[in-house]
Amino acid sequence: MTQNYLENLATERSETAITDYKPRFTDLQAVAEANRCLYCHDAPCIQVCPTEINIPEFIHRIASGNLKGSARTILDSNILGLSCASVCPVEVLCVGSCVYNHMQIKPIEIGRLQRYATEYAYEKGIQFYKKGPDTGKKVALIGAGPASLACAAQLAIMGHNPVIFERHTLPGGLNTTGVAPYKLRADTSLREVAYIQEIGVEIRTGVAVGSDVSFADLEAQYDAIFIGAGLGPDSFLDVPGEDKEGVFGALEVIEALKLTQFPAEKYPNAVVVGGGNTALDVVRELRKLGVPNVTMVYRRGEAQMSGYAHEMAAARQEGVQFQFLALPVEYVGEAHVSAVRCVKMALGEPDASGRRSPEPVAGSEFELPANLVALATGQGKLTELFGKISQLELNRGRVVVNAVGQTSNPKYFAGGDCVNGGKEVVNAAAEGKHAAFGIDAYLKEGN
Amino acid sequence: MADLTSNLAGIKSPNPFWLASAPPTNSGDQIMRAFEAGWGGAVWKTLGDPIVNVSSRYGGMDYNGTKMAGFNNIELITDRPLEVNFKEMAEVKKRFPNHAVISSLMVETKAEWKEIIKRSVDAGCDGLELNFGCPHGMCERGMGSAVGQEPKVLEEITSWAVEYSSVPVIVKLTPNVSEIVPPGLAAMRGKAHAVSLINTIKSVIGVDLDRMVPLPYVGGKSSNGGYCGPAVKPIALRMVGDLARHPQFNIPISGIGGVSNWRDAAEFILMGATNVQVCTAVMHYGFRIVEDMIEGLSNYMDEKGFKTIDEMVGLASRNFTEWGELDLNFKVVADIDASKCIECQLCYIACWDGAHQCIHLHEHDTRVPYVDQEHCVGCNLCSLVCPVPGCISMKEIDQGKGFMNWKQYQEQLAAQA
Ligand SMILES: Cc1cc2nc3c(=O)[nH]c(=O)nc-3n(C[C@H](O)[C@H](O)[C@H](O)COP(=O)(O)OP(=O)(O)OC[C@H]3O[C@@H](n4cnc5c(N)ncnc54)[C@H](O)[C@@H]3O)c2cc1C
Ligand SMILES: Cc1cc2nc3c(=O)[nH]c(=O)nc-3n(C[C@H](O)[C@H](O)[C@H](O)COP(=O)(O)O)c2cc1C
Ligand code: SF4
Numbered sequence: 001m002t003q004n005y006l007e008n009l010a011t012e013r014s015e016t017a018i019t020d021y022k023p024r025f026t027d028l029q030a031v032a033e034a035n036r037c038l039y040c041h042d043a044p045c046i047q048v049c050p051t052e053i054n055i056p057e058f059i060h061r062i063a064s065g066n067l068k069g070s071a072r073t074i075l076d077s078n079i080l081g082l083s084c085a086s087v088c089p090v091e092v093l094c095v096g097s098c099v100y101n102h103m104q105i106k107p108i109e110i111g112r113l114q115r116y117a118t119e120y121a122y123e124k125g126i127q128f129y130k131k132g133p134d135t136g137k138k139v140a141l142i143g144a145g146p147a148s149l150a151c152a153a154q155l156a157i158m159g160h161n162p163v164i165f166e167r168h169t170l171p172g173g174l175n176t177t178g179v180a181p182y183k184l185r186a187d188t189s190l191r192e193v194a195y196i197q198e199i200g201v202e203i204r205t206g207v208a209v210g211s212d213v214s215f216a217d218l219e220a221q222y223d224a225i226f227i228g229a230g231l232g233p234d235s236f237l238d239v240p241g242e243d244k245e246g247v248f249g250a251l252e253v254i255e256a257l258k259l260t261q262f263p264a265e266k267y268p269n270a271v272v273v274g275g276g277n278t279a280l281d282v283v284r285e286l287r288k289l290g291v292p293n294v295t296m297v298y299r300r301g302e303a304q305m306s307g308y309a310h311e312m313a314a315a316r317q318e319g320v321q322f323q324f325l326a327l328p329v330e331y332v333g334e335a336h337v338s339a340v341r342c343v344k345m346a347l348g349e350p351d352a353s354g355r356r357s358p359e360p361v362a363g364s365e366f367e368l369p370a371n372l373v374a375l376a377t378g379q380g381k382l383t384e385l386f387g388k389i390s391q392l393e394l395n396r397g398r399v400v401v402n403a404v405g406q407t408s409n410p411k412y413f414a415g416g417d418c419v420n421g422g423k424e425v426v427n428a429a430a431e432g433k434h435a436a437f438g439i440d441a442y443l444k445e446g447n
Numbered sequence: 448m449a450d451l452t453s454n455l456a457g458i459k460s461p462n463p464f465w466l467a468s469a470p471p472t473n474s475g476d477q478i479m480r481a482f483e484a485g486w487g488g489a490v491w492k493t494l495g496d497p498i499v500n501v502s503s504r505y506g507g508m509d510y511n512g513t514k515m516a517g518f519n520n521i522e523l524i525t526d527r528p529l530e531v532n533f534k535e536m537a538e539v540k541k542r543f544p545n546h547a548v549i550s551s552l553m554v555e556t557k558a559e560w561k562e563i564i565k566r567s568v569d570a571g572c573d574g575l576e577l578n579f580g581c582p583h584g585m586c587e588r589g590m591g592s593a594v595g596q597e598p599k600v601l602e603e604i605t606s607w608a609v610e611y612s613s614v615p616v617i618v619k620l621t622p623n624v625s626e627i628v629p630p631g632l633a634a635m636r637g638k639a640h641a642v643s644l645i646n647t648i649k650s651v652i653g654v655d656l657d658r659m660v661p662l663p664y665v666g667g668k669s670s671n672g673g674y675c676g677p678a679v680k681p682i683a684l685r686m687v688g689d690l691a692r693h694p695q696f697n698i699p700i701s702g703i704g705g706v707s708n709w710r711d712a713a714e715f716i717l718m719g720a721t722n723v724q725v726c727t728a729v730m731h732y733g734f735r736i737v738e739d740m741i742e743g744l745s746n747y748m749d750e751k752g753f754k755t756i757d758e759m760v761g762l763a764s765r766n767f768t769e770w771g772e773l774d775l776n777f778k779v780v781a782d783i784d785a786s787k788c789i790e791c792q793l794c795y796i797a798c799w800d801g802a803h804q805c806i807h808l809h810e811h812d813t814r815v816p817y818v819d820q821e822h823c824v825g826c827n828l829c830s831l832v833c834p835v836p837g838c839i840s841m842k843e844i845d846q847g848k849g850f851m852n853w854k855q856y857q858e859q860l861a862a863q864a
Binding site for chain 2: 041
């Protein structure tokens with residue numbers, strides 16, 4: 001029996017109190033929006049989609065009333081089309097490339113149309129795919145995130161037998177545990193996982209590869225192995241007081257509010273450290289859960305932030321405060337943190353990457369009250385784990401792959417965050433699917 | 448300010464915008480509200496022996512989200528008692544003496560024509576319109592388009608009406624003929640004072656994909672209906688132009704078919720119509736649309752320097768000729784303004800798959816297509832599909848060859864042989 005992970009998901013979760021920021025279109029809205037699409041030739045939106053969804057075609061099908069065909073067009077290219085519809089940063093991908101931008105006309109809301117079509121197929125229970133004729137080949141996949149899910153779905157369609165090993169008790173990777181709930185909630189992620197399970201993908205949760213099961217065992221039992229393990233845990237800054245209660249990694253906070261009841265009311269003052277999209281997610285999530293004072297502390301200026309401008313604008317509108325050019329130097333308090341001591345920073349000369357590196361300004365220290373601190377200063381790499389795989393070439397902690405997704409150890413393929421260093425769900429989906437073709441060719445060579 | 452007053456064969460109205468005979472002119476109350484809104488005239492919903500209508504009656508053709516690009520109906524003539532209609536007609540005329548009220552008629556026998564014309568004139572109407580156009584229901588009983596399609600019958604009935612009438616007689620023509628000129632000339636021979644066209648076109652508006660029944664649905668069946676609305680304008684313009692340019696045809700035309708705004712009206716007038724009649728656009732949006740029609744036409748006339756409608760009538764139909772008269776040496780080519788291009792490449796795919804394969808893409812650097820002007824045949828397609836106004840223009844090329852039509856071309860070929 002296939003495990004239905006929705007049954008393992010708590011019903012009482014803080015994330016359910018947070019509303020969608022791009023709600024699903026009504027039927028009328030969807031058709032009106034679909035009819036605006038110009039149906040470009042060789043459309044720019046397709047070209048910027050890592051999974052190359054034929055966007056004008058799926059939109060055309062919404063306009064004509066062929067919703068089933070629309071969903072199929074999407075899922076044929078991207079089996080994670082449901083989650084991508086809501087989590088993709090469309091503003092910098094498809095929507096950002098819509099030719100309407102050149103006309104100063106509102107671009108087509110592609111993500112919302114994609115959500116409309118894929119949700120239709122899910123609600124009607126339309127399964128487009130089935131397992132291909134059995135090839136007898138077994139493939140192990142490490143991690144049940146977007147990369148492995150996309151890879152496994154494609155392998156199953158090709159007739160191979162994919163088995164995913166996931167450390168966490170729930171599958172889905174960051175789609176389940178990390179993505180902001182106003183984009184995607186854990187239950188939707190698990191529905192998508194179930195859709196992929198139906199195609200003939202086996203998932204074993206609560207199994208950490210490298211400790212619960214050894215790489216040697218996998219190599220002995222499987223014909224090929226795909227690494228989709230993502231990135232490591234939150235990185236800390238090595239600042240005094242980091243061990244105090246109330247100081248968390250950003251992913252810990254996000255996972256807690258997505259999968260459990262997070263006691264936001266206990267934290268009137270929150271400080272989030274970082275300038276990327278994870279930092280922007282956490283500040284917005286905390287505001288939406290009612291935390292009155294949320295301050296983002298970033299060591300460079302607004303112009304140097306790596307977070308998206310559209311997310312920044314939303315955070316500002318939602319009442320987040322910003323402390324640019326500041327760096328935490330100590331977490332103050334008794335057992336529990338009560339304030340963050342920061343030093344002001346000034347931008348120096350541009351460094352090798354062209355970014356102006358911040359320098360502390362002597363004597364400029366100040367304190368920000370905080371009973372919750374979330375560190376969104378990046379995720380570490382899984383260097384130690386990957387060190388256990390023989391002959392696996394890494395570059396700055398990233399798994400190195402060739403054009404077909406194969407690593408330096410020919411039995412291992414890889415894709416997603418562990419290869420690209422941390423991009424988006426849609427990149428993981430594209431790389432995972434792409435690697436499935438590499439694995440297929442490898443298996444056909446008689447391996 | 449241009450003078451919008453209109454005079455169709457002696458029937459005067461404050462402007463050239465009339466309501467066509469149809470549901471908007473079912474009752475005196477509606478017509479009075481229309482006149483208050485600004486309409487210059489109204490052709491009463493066709494009167495005759497009261498009939499019974501079916502339900503449902505209308506169908507719409509939507510296009511890419513645009514509702515009612517085309518419209519059809521299987522409705523018959525008035526279903527209200529004649530005496531009520533005539534009583535209301537008299538009231539309307541009393542309240543609006545300067546507006547045109549036309550009595551639209553459709554009956555069978557000579558005696559009936561005589562009777563109904565007398566009652567119309569007594570009610571004070573300014574003119575009659577003989578409905579020889581309705582393509583459904585009535586024609587099965589030998590009326591409507593059954594008359595309009597037979598020039599001899601049309602001429603005869605017209606001459607009866609002219610004989611009995613003391614007000615001008617307009618003959619409403621059906622488009623359900625292969626050529627519009629014979630019925631038009633027949634109306635003239637019958638001494639009609641004007642013609643109006645087009646009535647609706649025989650059609651099936653669509654099919655219910657679940658019930659497998661054509662539309663509109665009437666208890667599991669449907670019937671052919673009359674097509675009208677924006678989609679029929681090109682057909683109507685052609686027919687109006689055919690009559691207007693015909694050397695023997697010299698009575699005024701009331702133009703009908705898809706008129707929705709002042710631009711459409713101006714086109715009909717330039718094609719030879721003296722005034723226009725509107726049905727579908729009013730059924731869709733109400734009487735209020737006339738305000739913009741009046742203002743828009745007036746602004747257009749001022750801009751072009753026309754003082755009266757008459758100055759405009761037929762300016763374009765003069766330039767409406769046989770294909771064989773066109774200059775084979777006139778040449779245009781497509782020209783893409785790269786600064787306006789939004790890079791949708793719709794022109795590229797249209798020319799490549801649907802025209803003459805002379806728009807190309809650059810291999811690198813830019814998505815802006817370019818035209819191979821040497822091979823461009825100047826068909827217009829790319830400029831028609833381009834979503835940006837003014838981005839693709841059709842540039843005239845002087846080939847230094849002078850005028851040559853088909854006949855001259857044939858002569859030239861013969862001389863060379
Ligand atoms: C806070 C946050 C918000 C984000 N928001 C967005 C967003 O809005 N839109 C977007 O497109 N992208 C977003 N991203 C990025 C996106 O989530 C990732 O790019 C994507 O999930 C990468 O997929 P993956 O399969 O490579 O890795 P992951 O999703 O990280 O999945 C890896 C899986 O491997 C498992 N695993 C790791 N080690 C082992 C092991 N040894 N044995 C077994 N299992 C193991 C992990 O538990 C995890 O489930 C966000 C990322 C973060 C951190
Ligand atoms: C519902 C409906 C009923 C009509 N009834 C009549 C009628 O009784 N007599 C008539 O001469 N024309 C009738 N017509 C035709 C219109 O007067 C007009 O000729 C035709 O609709 C084209 O104009 P339009 O495109 O502005 O609608 C009717 C049209 C419609 C849509
Ligand atoms: S005018 Fe016609 S032939 Fe010329 S480029 Fe445009 S589409 Fe092609």
